[in-house]
Amino acid sequence: MLVVSGAPPQLVLAYHGVGDVPLARDPHGLFVRPDEIRRHLAALRGWGYAFTTFGDLAARLRGGRAAACVALTFDDGYADNLHELVPLLAGEGVPATVFVVSRWLGRPHPVTPQSTILTVRELRELQAAGIEIGGHTATHPDLTSLSPDAAREELRAGREEIEELLGDAVTSIAYPFGRADAGVRAAARAAGFVAGCRTSGQGSWDDQLDLPRQDMTNRASRLGLWLKRDDRYEQVLARGPLRAVRGLRRRALGLGR
Numbered sequence: 084m085l086v087v088s089g090a091p092p093q094l095v096l097a098y099h100g101v102g103d104v105p106l107a108r109d110p111h112g113l114f115v116r117p118d119e120i121r122r123h124l125a126a127l128r129g130w131g132y133a134f135t136t137f138g139d140l141a142a143r144l145r146g147g148r149a150a151a152c153v154a155l156t157f158d159d160g161y162a163d164n165l166h167e168l169v170p171l172l173a174g175e176g177v178p179a180t181v182f183v184v185s186r187w188l189g190r191p192h193p194v195t196p197q198s199t200i201l202t203v204r205e206l207r208e209l210q211a212a213g214i215e216i217g218g219h220t221a222t223h224p225d226l227t228s229l230s231p232d233a234a235r236e237e238l239r240a241g242r243e244e245i246e247e248l249l250g251d252a253v254t255s256i257a258y259p260f261g262r263a264d265a266g267v268r269a270a271a272r273a274a275g276f277v278a279g280c281r282t283s284g285q286g287s288w289d290d291q292l293d294l295p296r297q298d299m300t301n302r303a304s305r306l307g308l309w310l311k312r313d314d315r316y317e318q319v320l321a322r323g324p325l326r327a328v329r330g331l332r333r334r335a336l337g338l339g340r
């Protein structure tokens with residue numbers, strides 16, 4: 084059992100699709116099995132976390148009340164977020180945020196074409212089920228490769244198109260590929276967003292439009308989640324994963340070095 088002491092730090096997790104997809108058919112690791120998500124929820128509860136949406140966590144952060152809060156987020160808008168994720172979360176009493184690419188709705192996912200993106204009707208059902216909807220741009224470009232005007236228009240269009248479909252404000256953005264420099268963050272602010280998030284632990288808790296998320300990929304382990312909880316996962320990989328992970332596992336189990 085992994086031992087955690089004290090109040091855990093605020094945490095945002097980044098998922099994509101929900102389903103039992105073999106790694107051989109999921110080279111990008113975009114799908115997480117429902118049973119794995121349940122194990123993640125159990126571990127997070129055991130560590131003392133309270134579940135919230137990304138928008139609420141950002142608001143709590145502004146008020147200095149985000150400690151021990153975790154937000155589950157799901158990028159792209161896979162249809163399985165409605166059909167697989169919503170029943171799972173309802174059974175667990177857990178909220179979540181789905182970040183949607185507005186012009187992908189009703190189409191096959193470009194990276195995993197065997198899976199589809201939510202239709203407009205399904206998106207509305209997802210919202211009606213209590214899932215927070217955020218923006219993920221209109222077409223999913225690398226915003227850092229665009230001019231400031233083009234980045235702002237991509238962000239604005241994605242937000243307004245989703246707002247028109249749902250009749251509700253969209254105030255949070257997940258940057259495609261997790262990429263956002265100072266210019267992109269300024270474009271997000273100009274496009275009407277109040278909170279934004281990246282991936283791979285990049286970003287800063289001191290900037291509402293640059294908040295870090297930890298990637299949750301196919302076959303993500305409890306140990307990996309523990310490392311991501313304390314923002315150590317990327318550091319471990321950088322210095323040699325196997326030996327470092329073994330050492331961390333032994334310390335977590337109270338076995339010393």
